[in-house]
Amino acid sequence: MIKITYIPGPGDVVGTYNYWREGIEDPRIPVLTYSSMMYSACKKLKAKLQVITTNKPPKIHDDWISFSQIPETSQSKSYFVAQFERLRNIRKTLDAFRPDLVIVGSDVPVMLLFLLKNKKWKLCLSIHNTYWSAGRMPYSNLKSKIKYYVIKSNIRLTDGALCTSVQCAEQYKSMHINDVPVLTQIPAVTHEFTPNNSSSVRRIAYLGRIEKNKGIFLLAEVINELKQDYPELKCFFAGSGTAVGLLERSISDSQSDALEYIGVLSGKEVHEFLHSSDLLVVPTMSSFNEGLAKVGFESSVHLVPCLYSDVVPAKDYFVDACSVFRADDKQDLKNKLINIIENPDYYLSLREHLKDHVDEMKKSSQLWGNLVIQLVESIMEKKVCS
Template structure:
């Protein structure tokens, strides 16, 4: 059996983590086992399930610049104690430079960098991330990406392979009965429901989303905004909602294990991100037959239904509000299996990643 060491920040319920779990559940575990090296000192949402599937979880020091000496010392010891890891697969974009550098120093033969985004968060590590981006090709032996634009961003002119951000599509198919049940549970029976799923962070541009929704309320007062997720911008966004006096119209739902059901309660999905790779939530929303409005910073590779509109962030609030209603008026269709063979359906795509590992293992042998 091949044991793959996946390097992540943590395994909470977020886009790439959910994508990894989708593959992990489906992959042939008689041949391949996933283990996880996280960079947070706590257990995460998926840890119990990982362990139930036979996976192991390790907790490395956080990737703060002041921690780098201690981090590399920890990683050196880790690889000395775990020679079984001959394939390391890192998912933290430009920051993958650090675990992959440690793996290279330890003599790990297969080191995979996986690109999940098309830009960088502008945080205190921004300049370091730019440097790591320039250096990533010097420490990886193989390159994967969630989409063409994400691959070009991280690897520039180097060759890479696309592995779709696939999901368990059947969990998200539109279901009228479940929709009625969920809307009743949330008190939304007579409401127009705008939804968003994503980390409350700079990247997702929730401030603009709330501004859009505030304008939308002027045309449709019986509207509700559902925000699913947590993040560092939560308190700032709650203050914005309070300043607009729409606290009774915006529901912060936090992290949820019933996201597939929450899509059923929505009428339209809005995602005005500053940048994205291939957003898993955009895939999920389409399988739920939700009308979707994405910013033009979301790669159009995500689109596989006709219920998608891409709008420039430079467009005014009126344009965004008008398109919310226009795409909604096109109507949510009754569930169809016409896209069951989409590359974003895990039933179709899980063998793509499985075959990558099996081929790489031949090189080791």
């Protein structure tokens, strides 16, 4: 029996497992979760799975799966010191479990991957963020150049990758020197949805992390300016993050009814929110290494088009079904919004093109869980041949 260790990013993998065991997709999350797909893949592979988690293990679980609780170390320590200590503890768990394959989320600092490397197992990444902004150079000064080469040396320790976007895959391959499996996923939503009937843009949505580097204040500023010419325009912000207080103060200070923060949404509420929207804006700044922006896939099932900044890799998937502006460029964001607002035919064409992409998503075999199976089969085949 093949043995796999999964080191996921943040999230309640135990709670998701409890839902999965009952045959239910986690209702708290609007898309299929990575952990539920991992459970399904390992069950299909008849593999033994070890899941590393910060949460307490479930009281009841299948014989082929185990949960190893390894909490975060003291918050009083620096980020890298805390991560170093946690990975060292994870390594002890790996040595005891002796897996054939370790799949580690890219939330683990890539500079510390050497702590998880061992010739007894294959080490593969699940990459959810780019290593530098899409369309930009990997480094711009001596400090970023040194960082790039440290990342590159650690990437070369890995034996393959599951990538959230083509951009992530291309960056990974550009740093690797060996012929290793590199697979790119297409996200999947959990349920069928009825498209809304929008014919023009009045309700604009932002859904995601409430952080400065996500471009929320750039978007808010542009919406306030456009409100003068388009009095029916309104932008709704949903999500959580460290900049919620700043956003709420900004909305209050603007003394405008063009902006509203509606808080954190459940999986069901996410789709209700998107269904009620006309346009989704993903204004990520160039200072953030966006891996994909799954929210664009979530909105697509409602035929709600997206306006992406050009550092968001999701734009490469939707191509003719989205609009793109230059990251950090307020005037370009404003111009692209005006173009969509004032041209209902263009807006409707984006919705029409989205239909084809939604059909492709439903037929796709590139779900992350399927890629896990392909990765395992590829690696085990090479192991047998060697």
